[in-house]
Amino acid sequence: MARMLGYEPCSHSSRALFNYSSISSPEANRRLGFTFRACSDANAGDNSKRVFVKEKKKLYGFACLPHPPLLGNFEEGISVEDWSLGGSPSKPFCFPDQPLLQKLVVAVDVDEVLGNFVSALNEFIADRYSSIHSVSEYHVYEFFKIWNCSRDEANTRVHEFFETSYFKSGIQPIPGAQVALRKLSRFCNLSVVTSRQNVIKDHTIEWIEKHFSGLFQDIHFGNHFALDGVSRPKSDICL
Template sequence: MGRPGLHCRAAQAVAHREEAAVRCGIVRACPFVRRLCTTQSPSPSSIVSTPASRRRAPDIRAWSGSPSLNSSLVSTSGTARPAAANQDTRLRVAVDVDEVLGRFVYALNLFCKDRYGMEYKVGDYWIYEFAKIWGCSQERSNQIVHEFFESQHFTGGIPVIPGALETLTRLSESDYELVVVTSRQHVIQDVTLDWLDRHYSGLFQEVYFGNHFALEGKSRKKSDICKNIGARVLIDDNPSYALECAAAGINVLLYDWEGAYPWSKLPASGVHNSELIRVVRDWGEVEQQLATLAPALRHPTLAPGDS
């Protein structure tokens, strides 16, 4: 989910295939190897092949443009593959993190109550500009959220969305390739990857950080990320991303959990390519809609729903 007005939540700019000729990886203390592709291609001598006995698949490749992450480059396969080289029939689906995989606002509200006595519910967030919800300045809002990032409420307290793990497991075992496309910024990249390891281990092939609303560094639109990596569907709770991606010809499942996300509503009119946006209210509906969309996306001559 994007955080309009929240200038502390996106990563260094994602490096796309036009910016990097190969994938590379950074080994971290995690349950399996994650790859991190930087803006510059490493020299062949800087790529080290990981022994087969140390590999765990699938691995997460976390992409950012941070020049500080150019060391400890590892290729788990010893070969490079373009960012969107999807040669088989598997349909690449991009999945957002906050409010789609995990309950960010729920955990944030617990932190705000414990630290500052602020009483808010998810239903109070009619817009994702926390300063407007909390009645404070943008600077104060940023400070509170940074404190949240350092707290146990964030590092270990964000619960998962019910049904997500089960549905994603079935999809990953079928003809789908799952990647994460999030607007989160680099300051919380490691925590994000650790959280995905704990709750969705082995399900996502790649993690892309968009660097939206960051204090420094470039950002990339989710529509650009999805197009560059070959993602045909985005699952996201943010209507602005839904509109942006639909205008770019990308199918969107707009996630409005149980219809209870006040911010996750489409405008009544003026939606370009509105037929590409489908509202889903739980992960069961996500699975159903993907089953309807998949045949036509894999075989463009078919209409949605045909097989």
């Protein structure tokens, strides 16, 4: 596939590795845990494949290049610049300080990603309906399966929850979510894609602006499990 696209994997990998002295040395080779094998001379003896040989025929090396650093490392001042198989490993992998020309667009959910929706809902259900459950029981958002009631009854209970202080002031942000998204927003354009209903759209926008101000470019509502209105799949929103 690489060759069909006009890309020569052997030549790119070889040029990168042979320009990187710390990787091309036998000692580094043993330390990193890989061996070099030739692309050509497939029928040659095994000894000819495991060493660097200066021949007229060009030999190609394959190896696992060092992984780029995690996002957290950028906060420690690690520069990541011009990383590609065809580039030079002498230039460390980095995102430039300037904004990227084209950022990756990332969709972020609200409930259980930005805020603890289920914890507040479960507290309301326990107090209002004397229905006691642990948060770990909520493995789906089809709450009628958790509460052992009809689907319509579950939807009614959720909309009752929307009118109470359990929902309006009881949903707390997920610890660490804001910090993580602040870092991610340096490299990505963030948008909210939530299944929340249109009836709580205004409150949801206010809550996001309060706890995650300035982070999101767009907020989209799927209107799932609504008492009225048309719902929209998250997949369609993302597309």
